[in-house]
Amino acid sequence: MRFGTRVLLLQLVTVVAVVAASAGVFIVLGVEQLKHETETSALSIARTVASAPVVRSEVTRETSRGINPSAAELADGPLQAYARDVTGRTGALFVVITDGEGIRMAHPDPGQLDRQVSTSFEAALRGEEVIAWERGTLGDSVRAKVPVFAPGTEEPVGEVSVGFERAGVFDDLPQLLLGVGAAAAAALLIGIGATLVLRRRWEQLTLGVQPEELVVLVQNQAAVLDGVGDGVIALDESGVIRVSNSEAEKMFGRVQLEGMSLGDLDLPEDVIRSLEKGEARDGVVVGGRVLYLDSRQVDRGGQRLGSVIILRDRTDVMGLSRRLDSVRTMTSALRVQRHEFANRMHVAAGLVESGRGEEAAEFLRTMRDRGPVDYPLAGADLLTEPFLQSFLGAKSLEADERGVQLLIRDETLVLGSLEGVEGVEDTATVLGNLVDNAVTAALQAPEPRLVEVTLMDDGPDLVLMVADSGPGTAAGTGAVAAPPADDETEETAVDRVHGHGIGLALSRDLLRRRGGELWLIDPGGGASGRGAVFGARLPGVMATGVAGQSRNSREEDE
Structure with a gap:
């Protein structure tokens, strides 16, 4: 029963x-x-x-x-x-x-x-x-x-x-008994009617689920909410959060989500509208995290109960993807370097074997002056740190294929060398993101399309600036802006010129963990006729002591 x-x-x-x-x-x-x-x-x-x-x-x-x-x-x-x-x-x-x-x-x-x-x-x-x-x-x-x-x-x-x-x-x-009987019958009918109404209302509220089934539902809900690695948020018909798990609270940096609405979670308006329509959104940046949000409507027995939003933290995935891109860039640069170096060694060896020693010596001096690989990187001789030279060289190849010239500015001075695998990867992530965004921005402007990079070491810190010839950051687009990235009011939402903000958010999050900073030096655009200028400081990535010299210094010593 x-x-x-x-x-x-x-x-x-x-x-x-x-x-x-x-x-x-x-x-x-x-x-x-x-x-x-x-x-x-x-x-x-x-x-x-x-x-x-x-x-x-x-x-x-x-x-x-x-x-x-x-x-x-x-x-x-x-x-x-x-x-x-x-x-x-x-x-x-x-x-x-x-x-x-x-x-x-x-x-x-x-x-x-x-x-x-x-x-x-x-x-x-x-x-x-x-x-x-x-x-x-x-x-x-x-x-x-x-x-x-x-x-x-x-x-x-x-x-x-x-x-x-x-x-x-x-x-x-008899008259008294008749009155009492009539009152008793009326009370009985009222009681039966109230019982039936109460039962119907109960089944409406519980959607026909019996208490035994409710116990199972609660157990399953607890198992599902606490047993998955994704964030889960359940909203009622009015858009108020009724259920959430600890992963969702961690992603939004809140202790309690119940009773709040999507607008209280600092989500962009267009994202909220998409979620209300039951659409999925990827690359939503919230609190330094890159999230994937999938909204699904919940119906039972033809009655709409609300919606459920699944949240997946893509920050680590995007970070790994960026680092993988950096590794691929370095691998490609090393492959090109190896191939070019092998070709040059064959040429030098052929000149020596043919007895043309003077020409071989001149060829080797030219190789020394031009560097190990003939990158389309203007000002490459200003940068002697091996990884930075190879990395920016590979980026210059990619930029050159897209019609953008990559330039090392004269102010560049890096005397030390990058230290440790983590320092190399973090530098590649931040520098690669800024250069890629600058190349994308430069493509939005007429020729000449130019991206300028300035690098300086300050003890164990590496300071870099990336400027482009693009139209600048649009007002109100939400790009990273001054003050530095430790200001909680800054946003990294969407800048359609400088990318979609995901790379900047990853870079900012990475720098925050290291104690560094990322900021917008000059938004550019408007009457200035210049593109945007971004700056970043990466602490603790350079080896202590002087590990190298600039090419000009070595030439003077010789």
């Missing part, structure tokens, strides 16, 4: 029991009320009769004579007439008047006159009032007995007894 059916039956039994108990109580109270009203009526009539002057005087006179009158005399006497009149007006079963010896002086049955009453009269002669349910010559009745006092005294000289038939007491009982 379903739980809802069991609850319905239990409620029905409870309603029936309560109604039955209430009806029983009302019936008992009604019967007692009818009895009390009859007793009160009998006592009031008896008191009225006993206080009548004719009754007091006649009973006192007959009691004082000591001679009992005959039944015929009593039947024609004033007391009999008075009692009959009261009986007719009040609807009582009898009105009996006795003297001090209990002899009837008035009775509905004239044949009972001049006889002693069949019930006790001693209490009345002691001056007490008595109400009793007794059986007399006229059958069972409720009667009230009161004393008759002599005129002007408090001396009992007789008794007045007024009775109502027992059956007549409950003449109004």
